[in-house]
Amino acid sequence: xxxxxxxxxxxxxxxxxxxxxxxxxxxxxxxxxxxxxxxxxxxxxxxxxxxxxxxxxxxxxxxxxxxxxxxxxxxxxxxxxxxxxxxxxxxxxxxxxxxxxxxxxxxxxxxxxxxxxxxxxxxxxxxxxxxxxxxxxxxxxxxxxxxxxxxxxxxxxxxxxxxxxxxxxxxxxxxxxxxxxxxxxxxxxxxxxxxxxxxxxxxxxxxxxxxxxxxxxxxxxxxxxxxxxxxxxxxxxxxxxxxxxxxxxxxxxxxxxxxxxxxxxxxxxxxxxxxxxxxxxxxxxxxxxxxxxxxxxxxxxxxxxxxxxxxxxxxxxxxxxxxxxxxxxxxxxxxxxxxxxxxxxxxxxxxxxxxxxxxxxxxxxxxxxxxxxxxxxxx
Amino acid sequence: xxxxxxxxxxxxxxxxxxxxxxxxxxxxxxxxxxxxxxxxxxxxxxxxxxxxxxxxxxxxxxxxxxxxxxxxxxxxxxxxxxxxxxxxxxxxxxxxxxxxxxxxxxxxxxxxxxxxxxxxxxxxxxxxxxxxxxxxxxxxxxxxxxxxxxxxxxxxxxxxxxxxxxxxxxxxxxxxxxxxxxxxxxxxxxxxxxxxxxxxxxxxxxxxxxxxxxxxxxxxxxxxxxxxxxxxxxxxxxxxxxxxxxxxxxxxxxxxxxxxxxxxxxxxxxxxxxxxxxxxxxxxxxxxxxxxxxxxxxxxxxxxxxxxxxxxxxxxxxxxxxxxxxxxxxxxxxxxxxxxxxxxxxxxxxxxxxxxxxxxxxxxxxxxxxxxxxxxxx
Numbered sequence: 040x041x042x043x044x045x046x047x048x049x050x051x052x053x054x055x056x057x058x059x060x061x062x063x064x065x066x067x068x069x070x071x072x073x074x075x076x077x078x079x080x081x082x083x084x085x086x087x088x089x090x091x092x093x094x095x096x097x098x099x100x101x102x103x104x105x106x107x108x109x110x111x112x113x114x115x116x117x118x119x120x121x122x123x124x125x126x127x128x129x130x131x132x133x134x135x136x137x138x139x140x141x142x143x144x145x146x147x148x149x150x151x152x153x154x155x156x157x158x159x160x161x162x163x164x165x166x167x168x169x170x171x172x173x174x175x176x177x178x179x180x181x182x183x184x185x186x187x188x189x190x191x192x193x194x195x196x197x198x199x200x201x202x203x204x205x206x207x208x209x210x211x212x213x214x215x216x217x218x219x220x221x222x223x224x225x226x227x228x229x230x231x232x233x234x235x236x237x238x239x240x241x242x243x244x245x246x247x248x249x250x251x252x253x254x255x256x257x258x259x260x261x262x263x264x265x266x267x268x269x270x271x272x273x274x275x276x277x278x279x280x281x282x283x284x285x286x287x288x289x290x291x292x293x294x295x296x297x298x299x300x301x302x303x304x305x306x307x308x309x310x311x312x313x314x315x316x317x318x319x320x321x322x323x324x325x326x327x328x329x330x331x332x333x334x335x336x337x338x339x340x341x342x343x344x345x346x347x348x349x350x351x352x353x354x355x356x357x358x359x360x361x362x363x364x365x366x367x368x369x370x371x372x373x374x375x376x377x378x379x380x381x382x383x384x385x386x387x388x389x390x391x392x393x394x395x396x397x398x399x400x401x402x403x404x405x406x407x408x409x410x411x412x413x414x415x416x417x418x
Numbered sequence: 419x420x421x422x423x424x425x426x427x428x429x430x431x432x433x434x435x436x437x438x439x440x441x442x443x444x445x446x447x448x449x450x451x452x453x454x455x456x457x458x459x460x461x462x463x464x465x466x467x468x469x470x471x472x473x474x475x476x477x478x479x480x481x482x483x484x485x486x487x488x489x490x491x492x493x494x495x496x497x498x499x500x501x502x503x504x505x506x507x508x509x510x511x512x513x514x515x516x517x518x519x520x521x522x523x524x525x526x527x528x529x530x531x532x533x534x535x536x537x538x539x540x541x542x543x544x545x546x547x548x549x550x551x552x553x554x555x556x557x558x559x560x561x562x563x564x565x566x567x568x569x570x571x572x573x574x575x576x577x578x579x580x581x582x583x584x585x586x587x588x589x590x591x592x593x594x595x596x597x598x599x600x601x602x603x604x605x606x607x608x609x610x611x612x613x614x615x616x617x618x619x620x621x622x623x624x625x626x627x628x629x630x631x632x633x634x635x636x637x638x639x640x641x642x643x644x645x646x647x648x649x650x651x652x653x654x655x656x657x658x659x660x661x662x663x664x665x666x667x668x669x670x671x672x673x674x675x676x677x678x679x680x681x682x683x684x685x686x687x688x689x690x691x692x693x694x695x696x697x698x699x700x701x702x703x704x705x706x707x708x709x710x711x712x713x714x715x716x717x718x719x720x721x722x723x724x725x726x727x728x729x730x731x732x733x734x735x736x737x738x739x740x741x742x743x744x745x746x747x748x749x750x751x752x753x754x755x756x757x758x759x760x761x762x763x764x765x766x767x768x769x770x771x772x773x774x775x776x777x778x779x780x781x782x783x784x785x786x787x788x789x790x791x792x793x794x795x796x
Contacts, residue, residue, distance in 0.1 A: 124434055197561065203480035204448075204455035207645040208557065208654045219431035221441070221458065226434040235457030238480050269431075343479065343486055355490040355518055357479060365490045365518045366475065 062087050063130040065123060066096055066115050067264050068137050071104025073148035073414060074279065074383050076264050078132075087131055093117040095142075096135075105137060105147045107418050113146050114138040119257045124223035125268060132227065134261055147414045151256060153407065154391035158252035161398045167303075167374070168255035168390055169232065169248025169296035173382050174266070175278040176213040176241045185276050187241040187284070188212050196240050198287060203238045212241045216273050220245060223265050230258045238343070239289040248296065252394075256387035281381035282336035290337030290344065291382035297393050298374035307372025311363060315375070315397055316352055319361060322396050323350040325404050329388050329411060331381025338379065345378065440465045441508040443501060444474055444493050445642050446515050449482025451526035451792060452657065452761050454642045464507075471495040471511050473520075483515060483525045485796055491524050492516040497635040502601035503646060510605065512639055525792045529634060531785060532765035535772050536630035542776040545681075545752070546633035546768055547610065547626025547674035550640070551760050553661050554591045554619045555654040563654050565619035565662070566590050574618050576665060581616045590619045594651050598623060601643050607636045616721070617667040626674065634765035659715035659759035668715030668722065669760035675771050676752035685750025689741060693753065693775050694730055697739060700774045701728040703782045707766045707789060709759025716757065723756060 062083040070077045079098065087093060100106030100113035115135040123130040137146035145152040158166070177185040180192055189212035190196050205211045217234050224231040224245075232246040245266075247259045263277075270277045282290040301310050319326075327334065327347065338347040345351050345360040352361035354368050360379050367373035380389050388407060395403040440461040448455045459474060478484030478491030493513040501508040515524035523530050536544070555563040558570055567590030568574050583589045595612050602609040602623070610624045623644075625637045641655075648655045660668040679688050697704070705712065705725065716725040721735045729737035732746050738757050745751035758767050766785060773781045 200480075200482065201453070203477065204457045206454055206456060206642065206649065208648045208652055209563075211649055214649060219434075221460075222431050222434040222436060225436045225439050225460070231460060233457060233459045238477075343477075343489075353487065356487045357477060357489040358486045364475070 060084075063123070063126055064093060064120070065126075065130075065132045066098075066117070066135055067132060067261070068098070068115055068135045069148050069260065069385070071100075071147050071418075073385060076260070076267065077103055078264070086129060087120065090117060090120060093120060093131075093133055100137075100146065104418065106139075110140065112140050114140065114142055116142075118151065119261075121227040121229060121261060124226040124265065132261060132264065134257055134264075147418075148385070150385050150387040150391070150407075150410060151253070153403070153410065154256060154387035155253050157391045157394055157399065157403055161299075161394045162252060164299040164301065164394075164398050165251060166297065166299045166390070166394045166398065167249050167251050168393075169246055169250070169374075170255060170259055170380075170386055171244050171246050171292070171294040171296070172259060172262070173237055173242060173244045173279075173291040173293065175239070175280070175283050175291060176216060176243065176270075177276040177278050177283075178274070179276060185278075187239075188275060189241050195286075199238050199240070199289065202236060202240045202242070204235050210240070211236055213243065213275065216269060216275055217243045217245070219269050219273075220262075220266050223269060224262050227261070227265065229262050229265070230254070231262060237289065239284075242289065242291065252390075253387075255390050256385075259386040279382040281331055281334050281383060287342075289342045292337065292344070292378065293331070293380045293382050293384050293386070293389075295377045295380050295386075295389055295393065296374050297377060297397070299394075299398060302367075302374060303372055305372065308363070308367055308370075311367070311375055316361065318396055318401075319352075319377075320350045322401055322404065323360070324348075325401075325408065326392055326396065327379060328408055329384075329392050330379050331384040333383075334379075334381040337381055343378075436508075438462060441501070441504055442471060443504075443508075443510050444476075444495070444513055445510055445639070446476075446493055446513045447526050447638065447763075449478075449525050449796075451763060454638065454645065455481055456642070465498075465509060468495055468498045468511075471498060471509075474513075478515075478524060482796065484517075488518065490518050492518065492520055494520075496529065497639065499605040499607060499639060502604040502643065510639060510642070512635055512642075525796075526763070528763055528765040528769070528785075528788065528792075529631070531781075531788065532631050532634050532769045535769040535777070535781065539772045539776040540630075542677040542679070542772065544630060544768070544772045544776070545626075545676045546628045546764075546771075547624060547752070548628075548633060548637055548764060549622050549624050549670070549672040549674070550637060551615055551620060551622045551669040551671065552644070553617070553656040553658070553669060554594060554621065554648075555656050555661075556652070557654060563656070565617075566653060567619050573664075577616050577618070577667065580614060580618045580620070582613050588618070589614055591621065591653065594647055594653055595621045595623070597647050597651075598640075598644050601647060602640050605639065605643065607640050607643075608632065609636075609640060615667065617662075620667065620669065630768075631765075633768045634763075637764040657760040659709055659711050659761060665720075667720045670715065670722070670756065671709070671758045671760045671762050671764070671767075673755045673758050673764075673767055673771065674752050675755060675775075677772075677776060680745075680752060681750055683750060686741070686745055686748075689745070689753055694739060696774050696779070697755075698728040700770075700779050700782060701738070703779075703786060704770050704774065705757065706786050707762075707770050708757050709762035711761075712757075712759040715759055721756075 067078040096115040101108045101111035120133040176188040340346040343357045351359040355365045362376040445456040474493040479489040497512040554566040718724040723738035730739035733743040740754040
């Protein structure tokens with residue numbers, strides 16, 4: 040909401056950095072919606088050189104739908120920190136897990152805790168991930184209504200076909216923000232692998248990867264945090280709704296590319312199609328519940344998606360649940376792309392369930408589903 | 419679309435250096451044959467040469483180059499230059515597009531033809547200079563475009579005052595044209611000049627002297643940079659051969675051409691006796707490769723030749739081929755093919771010229787077939 044803040048004297052407060060001896064640590068967590076993030080700043084007197092230098096902290100969980108007023112304290116447990124691209128060195132962004140006052144029970148929507156457990160169990164298989172996070176850029180008209188950047192207000196631009204990887208004034212909306220995001224993430228040390236304009240106008244994608252195990256969730260959430268903060272700077276709202284605009288407009292997904300030592304080893308392609316694919320097919324209905332709320336709106340079978348209710352796959356096909364890239368078939372080994380997850384997923388949940396199905400015999404699936412259900416319950 | 423995005427606190431994200439990463443922008447021609455697409459790949463290794471850039475894939479079903487079921491299209495890096503937007507060490511990589519077998523070119527990939535032809539005709543040593551014209555348009559609303567500086571939906575003073583003009587009254591958009599020149603030179607492209615053109619808000623840049631395949635590579639990369647700059651300035655770049663009906667010039671891409679035989683002593687006579695008859699013989703065929711909707715532009719007026727007839731003249735701008743006065747004076751040099759439209763594919767045009775004049779036009783029919791194939795619905 041930077042529009043109403045006027046910088047009347049052009050007071051460049053960011054220049055005051057060099058005089059500050061303290062370190063500003065921005066504690067970041069996932070709130071009680073499971074889709075949005077919150078953060079607050081703690082001033083440290085001494086330099087931060089390792090994770091252990093960052094203390095546990097607490098916040099008012101009743102204001103983020105993670106606790107009730109009577110027992111409102113929620114603990115913040117620092118789990119990973121990176122450079123703060125907004126404030127610069129030596130300041131840091133600190134991603135945290137949330138816990139109930141007993142410091143052991145994860146708070147609502149903390150799925151990292153169980154994901155970590157699962158990744159530990161499967162770590163010898165070295166599961167690798169690459170997630171293609173899609174999102175829409177929206178502009179606010181008035182205080183409540185938002186509509187995609189560049190679209191005529193309340194109306195529609197030319198049909199899709201011209202926007203994917205587009206260039207030029209006519210077809211590309213919002214590159215400055217996507218570029219700023221790329222640089223800010225690289226600067227912070229986040230494993231961002233690329234960006235591109237997407238099929239719908241004002242829709243973009245960035246890719247996080249190759250990340251192993253729990254890293255994928257950490258880096259994706261931090262990248263989302265940076266994106267939303269940049270949105271503030273540009274006056275743009277970031278939207279991860281699986282189907283934000285009804286009609287002949289693409290939805291937003293978070294295709295998850297996956298591999299492990301079995302898929303990457305000799306005979307990997309055969310392993311994928313003969314052993315892994317049946318596992319994915321069998322668990323399809325269960326797993327979809329963890330792939331983002333409202334995903335049914337998006338997985339229609341049109342707009343390069345598969346149908347919500349059916350499991351399908353193909354080499355190089357973008358119309359199925361799973362796409363096995365041509366390069367995997369060519370080399371006889373490699374990775375596959377799960378195209379089912381929606382843009383609003385929790386990457387901890389999705390990466391954990393893929394590992395569970397592929398490597399741990401789906402022993403955790405029910406527990407994960409239950410955790411999601413519990414998180415969604417009224418407090 | 420820069421109007422609705424405000425960098426409200428002037429957050430200078432370009433100061434965020436990317437440390438040890440190299441951002442490589444993969445660029446390709448899409449399924450319209452006239453527009454370019456691109457996406458970024460982050461490399462964490464030093465990039466010294468083209469060999470350091472890997473093949474990649476993209477969703478061809480979103481660029482009209484494949485169907486959803488078999489959507490993968492390969493990107494083969496073929497030409498690398500510096501990225502003038504991101505600066506060193508970042509790169510632009512122009513790519514050819516291939517179907518999953520990595521051998522069959524995807525729709526509107528004609529570069530492989532040019533490469534083959536240039537190799538076959540290597541001894542002729544063909545040189546090119548292409549004068550790329552374009553209009554600058556401004557968007558009014560989301561669908562309507564009208565030339566920069568013109569009264570919206572209306573017309574300015576008639577032509578005559580705008581060619582190479584200066585001044586507030588007659589020159590529209592110099593900043594973009596100048597930025598383009600500098601960006602292309604920074605990138606290492608063979609841009610040789612710019613000027614404002616006969617129609618108001620119409621400009622031209624020249625690529626040359628380019629040898630063989632360079633003509634296509636450098637022109638496409640220059641077009642990419644121009645369109646990206648258009649984003650920055652909020653200007654739409656238009657290569658339509660006849661964008662505005664009425665007494666307004668169309669937009670061409672005159673192709674200046676020479677071979678070792680035209681450049682050596684007796685070259686002028688060689689042009690008149692061998693080259694021009696060959697071009698006349700193949701006129702109809704070559705016109706098919708010189709840009710869609712070119713008939714709207716080649717009317718015989720506004721300094722064009724007629725679409726259906728082949729004509730030439732020393733120093734004349736009213737015909738198909740102009741032989742520059744300097745070529746006649748020196749007795750050798752180059753000629754100017756004024757037929758190609760602004761929206762042509764330079765790989766096709768350069769190949770056609772070389773094939774007709776050095777290889778006895780034996781491949782022209784093949785080019786026409788390839789082009790027709792690309793035009794077919796998927």
